[in-house]
Amino acid sequence: MFSVQERGRDPAYRTTDDSGRFQYHTRIGASLQIRTEREPESIPLNLGKGYIPMPNYSVPWSARPHHVNITQPLENIEIVVYPSCDVALDIRYEDGTPYAGSLYISSSGIIREASQTGTGGALVKGVPRGEGATLHLRDLKFGYSKSEFQLPSPDLGGSRPIIIYIPKDNEYAMGSIAVTFAEYANTPVSVRVLCNGLVAAAAQEISTSSVWESSPLRPGKYNVIITGEYASCIPEVEVKSNAVTTFEARAAIPASVRARILDPQGNPLVGATLALRGEFDAAFYPGRLQMRGVADTSGHDGVVEVGGIARGSFVAHVEALGYEPARLPVSLAAGQALDLGDVYLGVARGVCIINIKGASPDQRYQVVVLQNQGSTNTYPWRNVMGDSVRLEGLVLGRLYQIGVVLAGGGEVAYESVVLTVQDDPVVVEIDLAALKK
Secondary structure, eight states: OEEEEETTSOOEEEOOOTTSEEEEEOOTTOEEEEEESSOGGGSSEEEEEEEOSSTTOEEEOOSSOEEEEOOSSOOEEEEEEEEEEEEEEEEEETTSOBOOSOEEEEETTEEEEEEEOSSSEEEEEEEEOSSOOEEEEOSOTTOBSSOEEEOOSSOOOOSSOEEEEEOSSSTTBOBEEEEEOTTSTTOOEEEEEEETTEEEEEEEEEOTTSOEEOOOBOSEEEEEEEEESSOEEEEEEEEOTTOEEEEEOOOOOOEEEEEEEEOTTSOBOTTOEEEEESSSBOOBOTTSSSSOSSEEEOOTTSEEEEEEEOSEEEEEEEEOTTBOOEEEEEEEOTTOEEEEEEEEOOBOEEEEEEEEESOOTTOEEEEEEEETTSOEEEOOOEEOSSOEEEEEEEETTOEEEEEEEETTOOOEEEEEEEOOOTTSOEEEEEEOTTOOO
16 A cells, blocks of 8 residues: 655555556656555565656655655656565575675665575575566675676576576686785784776785785786785786786895906906896895995995895896996896906907098108006008098097197197997098197
């Protein structure tokens, strides 16, 4: 029994027919109040949806009073009432494994949560009968971002459970990430999962004495970020459908590399550089050691040390201006202090090409090379035939004064040169036109 009351009139009482409908004739522009006469838990009916015969207009109903405003010049309002029923479900994966997550059923605009047994069985009470219903699954082990399965209609429920199998191979199938912490010695950490810079799984404070497993994730690649006493990152973890991808978190205990860099005579090289590189520069953990990152320079004793480095395999690049670079393979364990010992660098030499301009064809000249250390190298006399002089064996990183003097003495035309690249000759032009004998 339902009451329909129009503003300004006495209540009118109605019962539904066999189809679950009743009609009430009202005035144009009237406001109606519709209510059940008994408490919701004591009546066998739940209101489903109210339909007013105008396009695209419907409202959900429950057992409490609702109002409907008639805004179109129509005389009738039709209310559809669906009886409720209890739905028993048996939900399993295709391999027969029972589904143990939470679920709810939506029907006629009403949502009903299920009581879950944990063995695949569920009972959903008070589901409106008549329009069919949609089952929504949540928190699946290998779940779905959207899991909707149409239930039979119109007769829901009955003496036997409705059996529903969850397909594992569809576009919604998900996976998860599991992380173990063997190296962390029960150190508290925080774990979060990122995808394209966005948080896919919020940070969780956990103890490393147990395995951490993420919530269901869509298939794809994720970065697992671990923070705490020792930070760590597991990049590009691939999540596959219906699978748990397991990784071991490698504690980021910083390592260090030390070396003494010497010239061919065994003298310490000041300002030589030690850098660790691979496909990318070695990771550096700031605050661990007072170093400047993954590269540092040697002091007066030729010693250089780089700290705060993540474990891994790298190539140690040892370089000093004017010397041949050294490349040493390096493999670092967590917390390792590696000493490369004495590293000798050979002298690096380059080429300088002198182009002579402004000389007469009958003139002869001499090339003089003066190093910043004071040594002098005089090249033989040459006839000027529009050619150039190629000077080889010049040490990289040294300052040279390269001069040209005419035969018989006189003024010298010169240029200052510093060679920095071994395989790239430096070209210098010297004009003799202004020289005086």
